[in-house]
Amino acid sequence: MSSVEFRKDLFADERDDNLKEIGKPTIRQDILGHVTGRTPFYDDHQFDGLLHMRAVRSPHHHAQIRGIDTSAAERMPGVRRVLTAKDVPNNLNTLLSLINFGRDDEPLCAHDKVRFMGETVAWVIADTERQARDAVAAVRVDYNVLPHVLDVEEALQPNAPVVNEVYPNNTFDYNGKYDHQKLRFGDVNKAFAEADHIVEAEYQMSPIEQAPIETCGAIAAPETNDRFVCYTNTQALFFSLGTTSKLLDIASSRLHFIGGTAGGGFGGKVDSIVEPTAVLGAMLTGRPVRFAWDREEEMQVGAPRGGERWRIKDGVMNDGRIIAREFTGFFDSGAYVRLSSYAIVKCTGHIPGPYTIPNVASNIYCVVTNRTPATAMRGFGITAADFAIECHMDRVAETVGMNPIELRILNAYRDGDMKAHRRPAKNTALIECCQVAAGKAAWPISADAAAQSSKVGGGVGERGVIPASVTDEDGKIGDRRAGRSEGTSPSRRGTGKVAAGTRVEAKTEAHMQDPDMALEADRIGHRMGSASTAPPAPAPAATPAPPAPAPVAATPSHPQPTAPVPPAPQVQPSAPVPTPPPAAPEPYQPEQPFQRGLNRPGTSRFTSGFRRR
Amino acid sequence: MTIHKGRGFACINYPIGMNLGGDPSQALVHSTPDGKFMVALSSIDLGQGMKSVTRQIASETLGVPVEDVYVDTADSDTGPHCMGSFASRGTHRVGNAVIRAAAEARKQMLDAAAEELEVNATDLETDGAGSIHVKGAPSRSITVADTAIAAQFKQGRTLSGRGIFLIPPSDVDGETGEMTPVTCFAHAALVVDLEVDDETGEVEVKEINSAYEVGRALNPKLVEQQLIGGAWMGVSHALYETTEPTYPERDHRPVDFNTYLMPGPAEVVPHNLAILERPAEDAPYGGKGPGEMCANPVLPAVANAVYNAVGVRCDRLPITPEKVLRGIRENGGARPQGTPS
Secondary structure, eight states, X not given: OOEEEEOTTTTGGGBOXXXXXXXXXXXXXXXXXXXXXXXXXXXXXXXXXXXXXXXEEOSSSSEEEEEEEOHHHHTSTTEEEEEOGGGSTTOOBOGGGGGTOSOXXXXXXXXXXXXXXXXXXXXXXXXXXXXXXXXXXXXXXEEEEOOOOOSHHHHTSTTSOOSOTXXXXXXXXXXXTBSSEEEEESOHHHHHHHOSEEEEEEEEEOOBOOOOSSOOEEEEEEOSTTOEEEEEOOSXXXXXXXXXXXXXXOOGGGEEEEOOBXXXXXXXXXXXXXXXXXXXXXXXXXXXXXXXXXXXXXXXXXXXXXXXXXXXXXXXXXXXXXXXXXXXXXXXXXXXXXXXXXXXXXXXXXXXXXXXXXXXXXXXXXXXXXXXXXXXXXXXXXXXXXXXXXXXXXXXXXXXXXXXXXXXXXXXXXXXXXXXXXXXXXXXXXXXXXXXXXXXXXXXXOHHHHHOOTTSSTXXXXXXXXXXXXXXXXXXXXXXXXXXXOOSSSOSSOOEEEOTTOOOOOOOOOOOSOGGXXXXXXXXXXXXXXXXXXXXXXXXXXXXXXOOOOSSSOOOSSXXXXXXXXXXXXXXXXXXXXXXOOOOOOOOOOSSTTOOOOOOTTSOTTOOOEEEO | OOEEEXXXXXXXXXXXXXXXXXXXXXXXXEEOTTSOEEEEOOOOBOSSOHHHHHHHHHHHHHTSOXXXXXXXXXXXXXXXXXXXXXXXXXXXXXXXXXXXXXXXXXXXXXXXXXHHHTSOGGGEEXXXXXXXXXXXXXXXXXXXXXHHHHIIIIIOOOOEEEEEEOOOOOOOOTTTOOOOOOSOEEEEEXXXXXXXXXXXXXXXXXXXXXXXXXXXXXXXXHHHHHHXXXXXXXXXXXXXXXXXXXXXXXXXXXXXXXXXXOOOGGGOOOEEXXXXXXXXXXXXXXXXXOTTGGGTTHHHHHHHHHHHHHSOOOOBSSOOHHHXXXXXXXXXXXXXXXXXX
């Protein structure tokens, strides 16, 4: 059995618990439709005369396309049209061009060569899905198979095959200068020399499928007014609309995208492939077209969580303090960069995990290989790094012979500590989570560890400042392929120095457009930050000034929560329940059950759609 | 054969919203003729409860019953722009946009009520139950419905609001990695208890005890569902799932749920959750997004527990029986590490 408790006693002074609706277990408005099968998903929009589109896919990891013969397929029964790359108006894109990040590197349909097994080389549009599948098998593609590379570190070798000519070094280019993203904070090499122990290990995350129940798909149809409607299960409506607009070279105002309810996503529905494909089919046939992945495509062609390889090197003192941590990371982006380049920057901002470590360095590579492109998945850019960091914390604990939870509390970041990306930590709660989890599991921790607090002792002395940092210019774009770069880890020989305290002004949220849009100060629900000037603000509103205990291994004098924390009472909504009870909807009773399926060739009899004429 | 018990720990933090900002979301709120409120978004409900959370936020901000609020996702013709549902940005970005739109609509609503009651709008408050009354004088009141009718059919006033939330885009330094990644972080720590069979290498997770800090549980039931489901996914990632079992080679690729392994309902692990709430300054009612981060600590905690049980470090995911067994053989047998302390 599982159980839930709400620890309202913790951070109670920073929170208003008298809100009327927030904090209530209100039942979802859409749940009745979900559990009775009445919620319409994209695939329920079954137009009359709907055509079905299927892709012809590469059987090779890497091959030149010498020619495509579609003539046999075009003569197959029910086939309306066979499309190839030349039918795509603007056949080159990168997803993040919508935020101006990276170069266009990916065609919607391969033309000169295929770069991963399963890449699209043509499409067939037919009256039924069966006919489309049969015709796909009849498309003849003449390939000249090329050498491929699948391992991230092999792809960095000077003689590795070039996967994608847009990134001729098999790496994404960062900041126009390096083949990796750097993080430099303090001087790790000096600290390694001073450390009592060095702990090193390598970790590997393998590709994982997002596995939504509903696979990626879209149905597009010509609308009146010279527009196209597209029903889709995208996770990002305007992302998909913008990508479609660019690939098909069509004004975004001519696209009408409808979605909003998806059968799971987990990151696998941001890549915006099915939408431009379906709209292209509708544009070229003038008919409604459905393009949806089957389960095999979802698993092997749809982008998974990427493989990531991590090496961590820690410098540790006998008392458990980590004084230096170095990362070398390789993200396997597959044949096209998509979002991996972004995830690396996100990960760089996350390093070294939720710990205050005075010397940190990392090199992270976005490596292009002959693999299904990787994309977002729950915890994107973070999950694999956290796996590595937290396994490594246990290795460190074993090395110094320390309770692993106490080790984490000792090194945990606190309010006011300087993080490696040069911004102070605030609103931290790692220590409290460690204490509560230990208490729930009856995992004993010392009284000292149990007395620590995220709010106390942070930002004191060295903890709050940006140290002088050693930099280097290793790994300039192209150096590695030319044989001029040796290792991949952060340099052992610094060539530059950034003075202590160097940082630029942090960005905050955009200015409020109109004062009427601001919530009244006494209704924001908490007492964090300067915006709140509610009269009964007891303690200091912003970061609490620490009583300045000694740095790191501090022992704040006043005990806060003690070790096995007594379970707090279950949450009870505090405010009185609003008077009019929810107008309880009548239980769902279908008038004519089991009659909503369509019985058409190419359509599942169990489709729960409605028909549109 | 022996069953070895093992226990592992891990803790994490997680950034909320798109790294480096630049990911706006917008919302529009308007009243129907009789004072029900419609929230128009182009944000996506993936099953995580986007519609429900934004509905509760709009209700709280407007000060009207949640039953009187409807959320519409997602039509590009009627819903204003939203970057999308990813990067744990939904609750934070869209929630803030909804607060602003609802706050503006509330301002119009109170102005209209003030005109009807012949008082100052600043002297009015909502009871969250469908009425607006003078502070300290509950009998001097008007219903939201009457206010909406008066506003739209007598005063010529629209009860509507616009909202947008944006963290302006910023850059990362190429030499030092300096950046302003996100504005708030969620936290978690958990303990995994499991058993390892040293004959088969099979790992069975028996219990999870956890603490998740989510800023504010905007809807405690939705949070609970996310955390239980996320931990399940974490166990699945740790022990079962991969599209490429022989990575980096591409052999034996699974193509369906017969060959792509996932735990079934029988493997949902008993999970004792503690939920902590430390509100984030710029988050809607302090709430951070719990959805993504909740799977993360499970993976390393399982790996650490396997080591604790049999002395095998599984540094390559997933932790299959084969890897565990090979590790045990390499060590010349299981090496239980004893109860951690």
